[in-house]
Amino acid sequence: MSATSRLSRTQTDKLRTGSDCLHFANRLLKSNRVAHGQGFINEQEESLTLMGKATGLAWEKLPSCFERPLRAAEKSVFLHLLEQRVFDRTPTAYLVGEAWLGGLRFHVDQRVIIPRSYFVELIPEVIPQWLPKVSDIKHVADICTGSGCLAVLLAKHFPNAKVDATDLSAEALEVAAINVKEHKLQSRIKLHRTDTMTALLKGPKFDLIISNPPYEPEGIYQRLPAEFKQEPKQSLVSGKDGLDVIRKLLVQAKKLLNPAGVLVIEVGGLRRAMEKAWPKMPMTWLTTNDGLDCVVLIRAADLTAPPKALPRARRR
Template sequence: MKFDQLAQEAINELSTVEDIIRWSVSRMAEHEVFFGHGTDNPWDEALYLVAHGLNLPWQLAEKWRHTRLTRSERERIIDLLRQRIRENIPTPYLTGEAWFCGKPYLVDERVLIPRSPIGELINNRFAPWWPQDKQPQRILDLCTGSGCIGIACAHEFVDASVELLDISFDALEIADANISMHGLEGRVSALHSDLLTAASGRYDIIVSNPPYVDADDMAELPREYRHEPELALAAGEDGLDLVRIMLAEVRDYLTDDGVFILEVGNSYPALQAAYPQLAFEWPEFEQGGHGVCVLRASDLDLIGA
């Protein structure tokens, strides 16, 4: 039975919040939508969409589950499901919100949806690579997108000044909006920059989730990822087009005891092969994820040696 027919039946017949959550889970499973933008299963995805359609918190309290829906509420929720299933639009673009390090961020199709495993490193204050008895003074988030990584660093290190750099003016509009939403205008700034061109001085911590998807992976991306800006994903044949530039320059912007945290995802074998002289450290993540390396300033001194 086609989705539109099932949707019309649902609008006419479903009664409670619990009914429409269950219906949404069934339809997403039936259509094999891809999950990778904040959830990994249809149940959580349905909770987000239903709660958003009802203007309720996504952690729906039990007392709401058995309340009855109006027809307009059913229509609004099922329209969201239609966009999620038929157009493969990721849920955070439909809700305008994504969560990172336990806090909400504004997102739309001008920026990647926050999902980096770097969030776990931020929550751990970059231990053991950054001394826990020392406060970083300056932090740089390179290729910032929505600003979520740099802003999360500002929340974690409350005495640090943080700069967010990106080449996309569209992305910087979102980053500025998130700086304002988090009340960090005095301590976090977003600047237009082609990689490190707008950087100045030295930073204790430089963190980057740059474009790193190689040509093969770009060709195989699920349709959901096609809604994200290609500028923030594609990075040449081996995924290292921008990373090579960064590694050639980043040491000049690090303090002598500084650290560089870099996400390269599935391009990590190419990175290791291209720089056999570097002592990459690859954290293991309790919450899932891979392809993030840590380099100390002294490691970067070996480039060109």
Template sequence: MVSRSALYKECSELMKNCGTDDAEYDAMCIFQDVLGEKNPLFRPLEAVEERDEQLIRIMTKRRCSGEPLQYILGEWEFYGYPFKVGKGVLIPRPDTETLIEQVLDICRSEHLEAPRIADLCAGSGCIAVTLKKQLPNAEVTAVELSDAAMDYLKQNVSLNSADIRIIKGDVLSPETAALFGDMDIIVSNPPYLTQEDMDTLQEEVTHEPSSALFGGGDGLDFYRRMTPLWKTTLNSNGWLCYEFGMGQHDDVKNILAGNGFKNITLRRDLGGIIRTAAAQIQEDK
């Protein structure tokens, strides 16, 4: 049997040689997952059981093929909560935590203790579940169309014991929007990659569902169609909150303003990129 340190070195070098950006980090995540320890190299000379060694090698091979680390592990953390992920669902990313913070700030400033919130294009449920955990009295509804993503959404609602409503529906359909009314906050991280983005995706991103990534030629199709549709579901002081891609903030801001929204606030993510927008509907909507 091979020692932990020797196997770790071998696997991290394999991933590095195949182009993995942070091979040592990925190898550590795999070791933590398989061995069930936070510091698996604390005992570097300890032998790895044969079954664990085989699993580590298989997971390393999958990573070398370009499969996302998150899919290989089957679970990823978002805002401190665990989320099941895999083929067919978008991986939760730290950038989206900016959207969570913006919604929470609105609730604090507007004194919304039990807001009615709808998360459109809910995917894994990371936004809906996190908002429900942070706002226990909120009435949160998650809307998702994909069957594959819906499966993970249901798993994550159960995993995090989040009492939220789940609706299978197309967020671009008037029939879906008609199910809602008098909402305090509509929040969404819709597909926003451009055609150029899709043509130049990193290998591991190609494993994620294109339906959750591609937002039309300029990446703004969903914003153009969702904004006029879903503003009708907001109450007279309601808010619409979006995440978007780098450099899209002016276009999204113009779409919101053109649909009668005011108090448009942009926010940067931890990388300094303008990532989200929150806007309040005009009372005469």
């Protein structure tokens, strides 16, 4: 079977230049309604990224292939990548083996969720406003680290801090180790395989704990586009109501934060569920560029134990 057998030869034989191929790809991605949102906002970004992989050109050099005929090998690789994106719904980041967050490159593959967290907006300026001087921050944690992208961002923005990063998935931690090494941060970031923060409970306390945990309720996961189901399910789903990991995090963070510390959690669409589950706990919803309330900040002093289940009334 030829590499491009699922695409119409009558259409692909006509494609010559980089622009021909990109226009073709954009139309195909759109007409097949591929879902974006895994690090890309539209079909143009995705097709340019695939073109970068096929030609070996860096993003800023891509215009140099727009007007020239593509070499046979470049065209064949591009169409094969496109085919996998459209017909297998393989996310572009997995096809090219990398994702960018906060201007930094991260290795990614099917062992980890593709980086796209709100923390990229919040770590540089918003979160430091809730903390003592950046240079005084000595110990921070990234819980549910996946590819390690947020642990790396933390290490870059808090230059005097040690970072502990945890994940339950041994496979995800293999990818995190690659990224920690690529950013030369092995001496500052320690990776732990553990449930939430369990392995950290006996160690020193933290000035800042962040987490982008799985938070989709099982029912919502079932309705996600096929692309998202190629990411590890454990990265996305957290029980029936989405709160399973967050519940553990709140209990453990209470024991692990310094008195002036803060806990910041990305919770997706769970604001109402959280306010219902912890009605007395003061929570600050951080502003993000899209105007949605998806990230909550809780000060150490405001952490309360989750409400205990009420005893069932006995029938007489």
